[in-house]
Amino acid sequence: MLNDIRQKIDQSLATFMDCIKEDYKLHLVSPVLYESIREFSLRKGKRIRPVLLILSYLGYCPKNKRIPHSLYNASTCIELLHNFMLIHDDIIDRSNLRRGKPTLHKLLGKTVKSDDPEKLGSDLAIIAGDIVYALAIDAFLSIKEDPLRKEKALKYFIQTAAFTAMGEFVDTIHGVKNVNKIKESDVYLNYTLKTARYTFDCPLVTGAILAGAPQNDIKRLSELGILIGQAFQIQDDVIGIFGSEKNIGKSILSDLAESKKTLLVCHAYETLKGKKRAQFLKHFNKSKKTYQDLVAVRKIFLDAGSLDYCLDAVKTRVEKTFTLLNKLRMHEKYKKVIEDTIVVLFNQNNQIAEKYNISTKVQF
Numbered sequence: 001m002l003n004d005i006r007q008k009i010d011q012s013l014a015t016f017m018d019c020i021k022e023d024y025k026l027h028l029v030s031p032v033l034y035e036s037i038r039e040f041s042l043r044k045g046k047r048i049r050p051v052l053l054i055l056s057y058l059g060y061c062p063k064n065k066r067i068p069h070s071l072y073n074a075s076t077c078i079e080l081l082h083n084f085m086l087i088h089d090d091i092i093d094r095s096n097l098r099r100g101k102p103t104l105h106k107l108l109g110k111t112v113k114s115d116d117p118e119k120l121g122s123d124l125a126i127i128a129g130d131i132v133y134a135l136a137i138d139a140f141l142s143i144k145e146d147p148l149r150k151e152k153a154l155k156y157f158i159q160t161a162a163f164t165a166m167g168e169f170v171d172t173i174h175g176v177k178n179v180n181k182i183k184e185s186d187v188y189l190n191y192t193l194k195t196a197r198y199t200f201d202c203p204l205v206t207g208a209i210l211a212g213a214p215q216n217d218i219k220r221l222s223e224l225g226i227l228i229g230q231a232f233q234i235q236d237d238v239i240g241i242f243g244s245e246k247n248i249g250k251s252i253l254s255d256l257a258e259s260k261k262t263l264l265v266c267h268a269y270e271t272l273k274g275k276k277r278a279q280f281l282k283h284f285n286k287s288k289k290t291y292q293d294l295v296a297v298r299k300i301f302l303d304a305g306s307l308d309y310c311l312d313a314v315k316t317r318v319e320k321t322f323t324l325l326n327k328l329r330m331h332e333k334y335k336k337v338i339e340d341t342i343v344v345l346f347n348q349n350n351q352i353a354e355k356y357n358i359s360t361k362v363q364f
Contacts, residue, residue: 056207059334074143080136167194196229
């Protein structure tokens with residue numbers, strides 16, 4: 001079922017890119033603009049967000065209802081929102097790789113000869129990202145569903161975009177603050193706004209609203225989405241330090257190089273004292289970090305129990321998610337598929353636990 005849904009999503013995304021060529025004439029304004037947006041949008045990805053939107057919709061619509069193909073077209077809205085966020089995020093983080101290929105601002109920096117290709121690439125990518133957000137709204141509007149539910153779902157979708165931007169704002173401020181000014185509650189606020197809302201909460205809630213789900217289930221889906229989103233971001237931060245570049249498709253040093261104030265970092269700072277804390281800050285605060293700094297920080301996180309702490313935080317949230325999932329009045333068939341999808345998402349969490357001989361694992 002998941003493979004079939006992903007294939008339909010990919011087909012719909014490709015079809016949508018063909019449609020905007022005619023509707024917006026992007027290729028006539030600039031072939032580079034159109035082709036860069038198309039190539040970036042069609043890069044291979046998990047498509048977890050549109051998949052969750054569709055599963056949630058199917059989970060609540062009447063069993064005998066014929067599912068409109070427009071649902072798959074509309075589901076691409078959340079993937080396009082994701083791409084919009086990635087484009088701007090990569091500029092802010094000065095990242096070079098996205099999904100194993102050059103980031104959009106790196107590609108667009110080569111559009112024309114310039115004395116400052118880095119600035120040119122960033123400027124053009126900001127504009128391209130804005131266009132992608134507009135296309136996300138366009139994609140959403142393609143669904144044929146009850147007008148009142150559609151309006152309610154669209155408002156939730158737009159609110160999510162705003163909340164995610166707030167998360168990016170907070171994250172950017174945290175980036176220039178000293179680690180002693182960042183508390184664990186600040187980190188979780190960032191995780192909720194920047195990741196959880198648009199990756200899990202929004203797809204699940206939007207699909208449920210469109211299908212006419214009961215209000216109690218919509219609230220549970222939102223809570224479930226926040227929990228699983230926080231767990232997913234914690235895992236992502238752990239992978240950014242303890243994973244491999246091959247598995248994450250970006251520089252393994254990127255998170256450390258940016259001095260991101262993650263749960264790992266906050267826990268280590270609060271736990272370490274005296275010379276050990278000073279040693280951690282020596283590596284963490286360096287303007288140019290090397291692979292040797294990464295190795296040193298990994299050991300510090302292990303010795304401080306920070307990896308154990310984060311894996312336990314993931315475990316707690318995933319298990320609460322399953323409890324909430326069981327309470328939903330969603331069709332059992334689709335509830336099980338969502339459960340299986342979550343299991344797959346957190347395989348790496350348990351792999352890292354095994355690699356470092358940590359007993360805390362998510363029990364599926």
